[in-house]
């Protein structure tokens with residue numbers, strides 16, 4: 001089994017080498033992302049392994065099919081970068097539905113605490129032996145209301161973390177878990193109106209695209225803190241920037257950004273930043289941006305590598321895989337909303 005591995009980073013090799021070798025797979029690591037220009041690198045391979053910012057659109061799928069690829073193994077949970085419908089009958093699309101919800105939920109809380117306790121400012125100051133406290137006043141999380149949008153694996157863990165801080169948790173989910181009495185579901189409008197902090201943990205779909213836009217921010221409390229560790233396009237970045245400028249938004253913590261694909265995961269420090277919205281957001285004292293790193297823990301990387309390799313092995317041995325999207329039935333077993341396709 002020969003697999004072309006796209007958008008490789010050094011930390012991928014460490015975890016994947018171990019599992020691939022155990023299963024007798026040959027991985028060819030390419031640093032480039034998969035897209036229409038690079039797809040021919042997959043010639044001679046049984047399938048490809050991709051990440052969040054690789055492009056698996058109709059053209060790429062058709063070319064992979066022509067080249068004899070049999071599968072696309074996503075080493076991530078989200079699959080908004082894959083035209084799953086178009087792949088039907090041509091390629092098997094495998095994914096890793098869960099690897100560590102704790103990694104993402106904990107990173108979300110780390111961002112929140114960093115932001116509201118001004119740790120990012122204090123860190124830089126103390127490095128310069130500036131021990132002044134002026135401008136570092138934060139606020140307690142205890143007693144505050146957090147609105148969690150999306151109560152799946154990650155959202156649910158984040159809810160428990162927030163409860164540990166003594167926060168009131170309001171939740172909204174398109175498909176609420178009616179058997180979980182510990183989650184207090186409200187309408188989206190009520191969540192917007194009552195939350196001091198809003199955290200996004202739902203997938204990117206046509207329905208959730210720009211769910212935090214000007215109209216949504218209008219409904220929020222003045223000073224609301226927006227947390228997005230899910231997918232960039234859930235937030236209209238221009239509207240967020242305007243909300244920051246008008247002081248409607250008190251702070252924003254973003255691990256994802258709609259236009260991240262050409263920027264995140266790479267060292268751009270020697271380049272001119274072309275994206276004015278991102279540059280302006282990063283320049284704000286109350287905005288923290290991390291580059292899609294919420295998943296990046298040792299435990300998550302191990303789980304990702306193991307599940308990805310096992311997915312491929314299962315497909316090879318049985319022709320089926322429980323973590324396959326839209327094969328035969330057109331419905332992923334893990335798909336909560338049952339109508340992504």
Ligand code: NAI
Pocket residue numbers: 077078097098101104149150151152153154155172173174175176201202203204205207208229230231255256292293294295296336337
């Ligand atoms: P999950 O599938 O377990 O949960 C998603 C939840 O969102 C489900 O409860 C679902 O019913 C709900 N949902 C679906 N449509 C909705 C809508 N229109 N409005 C509100 N809720 C809706 O997914 P999981 O594992 O919790 O991941 C959540 C998201 O986190 C993923 O979609 C992915 O985009 C993102 N993610 C980000 C990572 C990072 O490194 N920053 C790493 C892993 C995932």
